[in-house]
Amino acid sequence: MDAATIRRIEKEGAEALLDMGVSVPLKEIRLPFRRKPVLFRMTMKRPCMDGQLHIARIYLSMNVTAEQMKAFSKEEQMEFLVKNIKPVSRMLAYTLCRSFLMRRMGISLGAWFIRNFVEHRYALYLFRTFVRLMGTDPFISIIRSAERANPMKARLSHTAKGS
Numbered sequence: 001m002d003a004a005t006i007r008r009i010e011k012e013g014a015e016a017l018l019d020m021g022v023s024v025p026l027k028e029i030r031l032p033f034r035r036k037p038v039l040f041r042m043t044m045k046r047p048c049m050d051g052q053l054h055i056a057r058i059y060l061s062m063n064v065t066a067e068q069m070k071a072f073s074k075e076e077q078m079e080f081l082v083k084n085i086k087p088v089s090r091m092l093a094y095t096l097c098r099s100f101l102m103r104r105m106g107i108s109l110g111a112w113f114i115r116n117f118v119e120h121r122y123a124l125y126l127f128r129t130f131v132r133l134m135g136t137d138p139f140i141s142i143i144r145s146a147e148r149a150n151p152m153k154a155r156l157s158h159t160a161k162g163s
Contacts, residue, residue, distance in 0.1 A: 012129070021045035022129055025122050044095045044126060051094040051103060058087045069128060081120055089114040092126050 012022055021043035030037045047055065062084050072080060081088065093110030097103055114123060 024126050024129060026118050027122075028119070042096055044092075044129065045098050047094050047098050047103075048100075051098065055091050055094050058091050062087055066128075077124055078120070081123065085115055086111070088123065088127055092123065095126075 022045075023041050024044050025039050025041050027040045028037045029040070046052070064080070064084075069080070089111040090107065092114050093107045094103070097106040097110050114126075118126075
């Protein structure tokens with residue numbers, strides 16, 4: 001990988017860890033008398049644990065890995081979206097609707113908006129970005145430290161007597 005790609009990945013990782021989110025494009029609209037189109041963006045943030053569990057359940061039900069998605073051709077991308085448009089749009093809605101009330105009221109509306117108004121290239125970009133940022137890597141150090149600090153674990157000096 002070149003230096004710019006590595007730098008972009010590091011920046012996105014730092015933003016995700018700081019809970020700033022990643023700004024992603026949703027819709028591009030061309031207005032008359034304007035050269036550049038207006039690009040509507042939203043910030044995709046890592047959802048709370050409840051949202052992450054819902055997303056993990058949906059992701060595992062699709063039977064696809066991130067490596068397989070990277071290797072998709074255009075036809076395979078289209079086929080994937082046709083088969084899995086509702087689960088993908090729900091997963092993306094969980095990343096855009098983060099608060100408790102928004103999750104309760106806005107997931108269906110957000111998924112509908114993504115299905116009907118977001119272009120497929122942006123939807124795939126959203127999905128790939130989220131899959132790359134989601135994972136168990138941040139929890140590995142927490143699990144390791146909890147394992148070391150476990151008060152129920154036998155210490156080295158107590159193994160012979162069992163006390």
